[in-house]
Each structure stands twice: as C-alpha cells, then as structure tokens.
Amino acid sequence: MGTGVGASAVERNRLWTRLSTAVAQHDGPLATPTMVVDLDAFTANAADLCRRAAGTPIRVASKSLRVPALISRALAHPGFAGVLGYTLAEALWLDGEGISDDIVLAYPTVDRAALAQLVVSPSAAAHITLMVDSVEHLEVIDSVRSSRAVPVRVAIDLDAGLDLRVTRVGPRRSPVTSAAAAVALAEAVVSRPGFRLVGVMTYEGQVAGVADDVPGQRLKSAVVRRLKDRSIEQLLSRRADVAAALRNLTELEFWNAGGSGSIESSASDPIVTEVTAGSGLLVPGLFDHYRSFTPRPAAFFGLPVTRRPDARTATVHGGGLIASGPTESSRAPLPWAPAGLSLTGLEGAGEVQTPLTGPAAENLRIGDLVWFRHAKSGELFEHTATAHLLAGSSLIDSVPTYRGCGLAF
Known part of the structure; x- marks a missing residue:
C-alpha cells in the first residue's frame, strides 16, 4: 500500500528507518528542518497523474513545487508540458x-x-x-x-x-x-x-x-x-x-x-x-482523503528530538510549519514517521519546539529524527534553502529551493 494515509504502522515505521538511515549516512551538511523528497514516490505519482489524464497534457504547477530541479524533473516526464506559474x-x-x-x-x-x-x-x-x-x-x-x-x-x-x-x-x-x-x-x-x-x-x-x-x-x-x-x-x-x-x-x-x-x-x-x-506530485497532508487517487507522500521534513520532558513525551526542535488557508487543525503538520505520534492540544506545532505524545514517543531518544508531512505542497520549501533527494535508501543529491537560489516569489 505504500506510505500514504492508508499505510500501516509497520509501513510508516519502515519509512522512518529508511529516511533516518539515509540522513545518517549522508556526508554533507543538513539543516533543521531536514527536507527530503522521495524520488521513487515522486516518479510514481507523476505516472499516476498521467494515467488519470488519459493523454491530456499536464502543465506543472510551480507553486506546488518551488524547487527548480523538481520542476525540471516533472517536465522531463512523458505527459507533462509547460509550467503554470x-x-x-x-x-x-x-x-x-x-x-x-x-x-x-x-x-x-x-x-x-x-x-x-x-x-x-x-x-x-x-x-x-x-x-x-x-x-x-x-x-x-x-x-x-x-x-x-x-x-x-x-x-x-x-x-x-x-x-x-x-x-x-x-x-x-x-x-x-x-x-x-x-x-x-x-x-x-x-x-x-x-x-x-x-x-x-x-x-x-x-x-x-x-x-x-x-x-x-x-x-x-x-x-x-x-x-x-x-x-x-x-x-x-x-x-x-x-x-x-x-x-x-x-x-x-x-x-x-x-x-x-x-x-x-x-x-x-x-x-x-x-x-x-503540482500537489499530486508530492501529496501533502490535505490531499490524503480523495476518492480520485491513492496518496503516495513524497515530501517530508525531519526534526530532531531535543527534549524528553517525561516518559510519554518527546519534544522536537521547531516544527511550526503551518499551512495557509483557514485557521484550523488541518493546516498543521502531520507527525508521520514513526507511527503513533500526535501533537498536543496545548502547544501544537511550535516555532521553537513541538512536543509529541503517543505510544511511539516513549521509544524516541535525544537526537532521533521525527518525520513530518506539511499540510500543503510547495509552502514546505519556503522554510529551507535545500531539498535532499532520496532514491531507494540513499540521498543522491541536494538541490536548491527557490529560497536557496536567493529568490522570494
């Protein structure tokens, strides 16, 4: 089934291991939050969009990507043509x-x-x-x-x-x-x-x-x-x-x-x-519950555990990447991997720290990464200069976002 909304806890925990291992083996610098795009999921999503379009050309919505290399990657996929800026x-x-x-x-x-x-x-x-x-x-x-x-x-x-x-x-x-x-x-x-x-x-x-x-x-x-x-x-x-x-x-x-x-x-x-x-290439949280397609998330951001205030709580650094739109819980980031984590009602996703509770919190240690999904697509990359590209179980490239190119559109 993959790592979408219907993914089992086992599958999400495997994703946690895959992402965290790839980051641990990476030689270059990694900022916090650490932004990773799963190219395997990205490519599968592109193919699924083309299947659904049934031969009608697909224009790439740049607002939903904001990473030049990802825009180019989408345009190189058969069935995609042109940009909607x-x-x-x-x-x-x-x-x-x-x-x-x-x-x-x-x-x-x-x-x-x-x-x-x-x-x-x-x-x-x-x-x-x-x-x-x-x-x-x-x-x-x-x-x-x-x-x-x-x-x-x-x-x-x-x-x-x-x-x-x-x-x-x-x-x-x-x-x-x-x-x-x-x-x-x-x-x-x-x-x-x-x-x-x-x-x-x-x-x-x-x-x-x-x-x-x-x-x-x-x-x-x-x-x-x-x-x-x-x-x-x-x-x-x-x-x-x-x-x-x-x-x-x-x-x-x-x-x-x-x-x-x-x-x-x-x-x-x-x-x-x-x-x-555009969003269908990365599948953010707001695109989980559609009948028209099966979500296959491709974009994640990792935050390190920096505190264990009690046995049932793990607190990560930062986390307040709130999506635009009406002010409601659906705009908050989703703690995704490992499975079994929830935001607290009192603090939610904070600018400097985000406490997490749930069964998985008990097993997290200082320094472990928790992987989140943003509620919307391109907005995630306004918060970083670099997106790391994952293929299989390795980070194969680090590419600049618009922000990393010194741009603010």
Whole structure:
C-alpha cells in the first residue's frame, strides 16, 4: 500500500528507518528542518497523474513545487508540458534559466517592474502568457510600455465556481462568470493593439482542492461529492458556451483546467486541452482523503528530538510549519514517521519546539529524527534553502529551493 494515509504502522515505521538511515549516512551538511523528497514516490505519482489524464497534457504547477530541479524533473516526464506559474517575476526567471519556454501565469499581475521587463523582451513575451479577468489588467500592462511592438500573450480567467444562484461555491477568483462576460473581455483584448488572446483558464478549486472521503466526516464528504458532481456538470455546459462564443473572435491555443484532485473530470471535457497538477506530485497532508487517487507522500521534513520532558513525551526542535488557508487543525503538520505520534492540544506545532505524545514517543531518544508531512505542497520549501533527494535508501543529491537560489516569489 505504500506510505500514504492508508499505510500501516509497520509501513510508516519502515519509512522512518529508511529516511533516518539515509540522513545518517549522508556526508554533507543538513539543516533543521531536514527536507527530503522521495524520488521513487515522486516518479510514481507523476505516472499516476498521467494515467488519470488519459493523454491530456499536464502543465506543472510551480507553486506546488518551488524547487527548480523538481520542476525540471516533472517536465522531463512523458505527459507533462509547460509550467503554470504564480508570479511574473518567477516566470521571467524560469524562462531566463531555460527551465521552461511555455509558462502561463495562473493569476493576474500588477507587478509593473516585471511587466516592464516582459514588454521589451520579444523572447520572454513569446514564452509567457499573462492571465487577465478585466480590462483594468490590460491597462496596467499598457501603462509600462511606450511601444506595442512586442505583442503580449494573454489568457482569460473564466470563473469555474458552482453557481447556486444565491451564492457561488469555489475559489473567489474571476468576475468573468458567463459567456457574455467572456466575450466582452475577449473583444476588448483582440481589439486592443499589442495583445494576443491565446487561452482560457478554468480552475475548479471546489472540485480539485477539497477532500471528499474524510474519515469521521461521512455526511460532509457525501455533500462535498454531490457539490463536485454538480460543479462538473455545470462546467461542461459553461465551457461549451464560452468556447462557442469565442470561436468567432479568435482561435485559442489552449484551454487549461483542473488540478491534482480533478484530473479525470477536467481531462474528460472535450473543450479542455490541458490540465494542471503540482500537489499530486508530492501529496501533502490535505490531499490524503480523495476518492480520485491513492496518496503516495513524497515530501517530508525531519526534526530532531531535543527534549524528553517525561516518559510519554518527546519534544522536537521547531516544527511550526503551518499551512495557509483557514485557521484550523488541518493546516498543521502531520507527525508521520514513526507511527503513533500526535501533537498536543496545548502547544501544537511550535516555532521553537513541538512536543509529541503517543505510544511511539516513549521509544524516541535525544537526537532521533521525527518525520513530518506539511499540510500543503510547495509552502514546505519556503522554510529551507535545500531539498535532499532520496532514491531507494540513499540521498543522491541536494538541490536548491527557490529560497536557496536567493529568490522570494
């Protein structure tokens, strides 16, 4: 079964031995926390994503990796093509480093300094597609250029939330919620000198990013699955309507959709030409409870035991790597290996120390490593300059994260 959410205590304890032995045998320096990526799991996850995509190309979500070597590794896997970036500065860097020459921004940008770089570089402008959802975004781009000689590629962010009439369910992204609104914005793009409309994006976060098979939450999970089914049905119609309306204006290069949790439904839509995945390569804690795939965690961080305040408690150094999103327990890191450890209700995961209780705590000694999983994917690597790559039972390489490259996007 592996080391995912359904892994037995025996399997998680074997993982603990494997990770801790690999670190102990490593000759180079190791920071705290020690970040390790299991390449065997990473490669297996990439293959599984491609299986689920059933031939639809997968764009790599860089926000969910933030390690250049891992982005390159994913792009080298058959079935993956292009990057979905999260800032223009990042996109310019990835292009300049030769990591990708096909980068779509997932979010609109008002970074005038980065835009000023883009509009004077024919090469970068040909490789990077900006996201827009209003005419104001076009005006920001125009405000930084004195000439429209370099055409700027743009895509429209079409809202993919579930419309329940009284409210919308999903990420609060784009004001473009209908075919009429999409056509109005598309007309503004194609009629404006210096712009090329090349794509549409629909990110159905309420399908891709919400767990739907959570233990102890049977009723809630059933409701989530029903909302997902309704979202998928509604999106089929919305995408078809918008695609038909845009066909008279321009020929699109791509239609991007989905995320790691919605690969199958997104790829099955004939309008969609590519899907996106990132978290599915590393499988953080929030991706444990999906019916669509079996989790195979690939990213871990190790913290040393520095205190034994009593026989039933082991305290590790640091640990407060809390994920973004609503303030709730699901955003806390998971003590994963060895099995049988829990955060305490009083201290939780702390900035300087994290006490752990449970049966396994009694057997831990000063200096032992406890391995955690972050709740989200790329955020883990904002906390370190180096990621160590594990193959089999050995650390085979140490590679810089964005932070290790001196970057903060």
